[in-house]
Amino acid sequence: MKVIAMAARKGGCGKTTLTTHLAVxxxxxxxxxxxxxLDPQSTAAEWSDGRGDDPPDVISTQPTRLGKVLAGMxxxxxxxxIDTPPTTGEADRLAIEAANLVLIPTRIQTSDIAAVLRSVERAAGQEKPxxxxxxxxxxxxxxxxxxxTRRVLGTKGIEVAPQIIHSRVVYGESQDVSRTALETDxxxxxxxxxxxxxxxxxxxxxxxxTKPQKRKTGA
Ligand SMILES: Nc1ncnc2c1ncn2[C@@H]1O[C@H](COP(=O)(O)OP(=O)(O)OP(=O)(O)O)[C@@H](O)[C@H]1O
Ligand SMILES: [Mg+2]
Structure with a gap:
């Protein structure tokens, strides 16, 4: 079983959208x-409610129960x-701890990139890819x-996935009907x-x- 943590301390950057789409x-x-x-807003769980029995399964839980839930799987x-809330609680730390791979969605904007740096710092501290x-x-x-932006992040030892996800209305539209773009279009x-x-x-x-990310010191 492979575990991906979607961890970004920025609200609305696409954590849930990428979680549901990668899951489907x-x-x-x-x-x-x-x-x-792990988000008390329960966006992914509510998306799942409208899907009946269609996979993926969505389990809504507290961050402190994450270990037990994973073990029970x-x-x-x-x-x-693992979808996380944008707050700076324990959820992202515990999700990253449980993960084989950490993904940090962000828009390409200076204010969002600042939040990315904080999220990467946390993941790097736990030596996760x-x-x-x-x-x-x-x-x-x-x-x-x-x-x-990719180049500048690279100088700080931060890697960016090669595939950029562009802005498309189908993400919101499909989410509204408990589907994904993969299903509606x-x-x-x-x-x-x-x-x-x-x-x-x-x-x-x-x-x-397989190797932990190595960040350049002083970045
Ligand atoms: N690539 C995209 N193109 C168009 N709209 C997008 C895209 N990614 C996300 N959105 C929209 O942006 C909004 C926020 O996205 P989403 O809920 O995935 O973010 P989030 O990081 O999970 O937010 P939160 O921190 O509140 O949990 C949603 O309305 C979603 O449909
Ligand atoms: Mg969300």
Whole structure:
């Protein structure tokens, strides 16, 4: 069982959106997938309520119960995604502790990047493979902005997933009906980007992301 923590201390950066979409990408890839929702806002759990019995399973719990919930899953799942709240409580620390891989979604904006640095700091302290995911990026913006931000983060020892997730209305629209873009519009650019991100994530989980991230000192 592989565990991914979606950890960012910034509200509204796309944690739940990427959690549900990567989870459904896993389901469509034949994997047994669960989401653990540590957010008291219960966004992922409410999304699941509208899905009836359709996978993934979503378990809403308190951060302090995370270890027990994971232990209780046994070998029942191939992939577990932990969605966290944006607050600075224990949820992200415990999620990162339990994870094989940490993903930190962010918009490419200076204020958001500052929050990214704090989230990466926490994950790096726990020596977990950690990647920033650029999300909600305007398709109209010059590509060089993302690449320059990627380069600057790289100088601080922070790696960014190769697949950028662009801003598309289908994320919100599909969420509103308890689905994902992969289900409501499987041929959309959003679906293509999510499948590409998912495939890269699986590669990281299957070997490439075996070493803890090394951050440059003084970054
Ligand atoms: N790539 C995207 N394109 C368009 N809208 C997006 C994208 N990613 C997220 N959104 C929208 O932004 C809003 C916030 O996203 P989401 O709920 O996933 O963030 P979050 O980090 O989980 O927020 P919170 O910290 O409150 O839990 C939602 O309305 C969602 O539909
Ligand atoms: Mg959320």
């Amino acid at each position: 990408a896993g389901v469509q890839n034949g994997k047994r997938v669960a989401i653990i929702d 046994g070998d029942g799942y191939d992939l577990v995604l 950690t990647f920033v995911v650029f999300n909600d990026e305007s398709a109209a913006r010059r590509k060089s902005v993302a690449e320059e 499987p041929t959309s650019t959003a679906a293509v980007e999510i499948r590409s991100l998912y495939e890269w994530v699986v590669q990281q989980l299957n070997g490439k992301a």
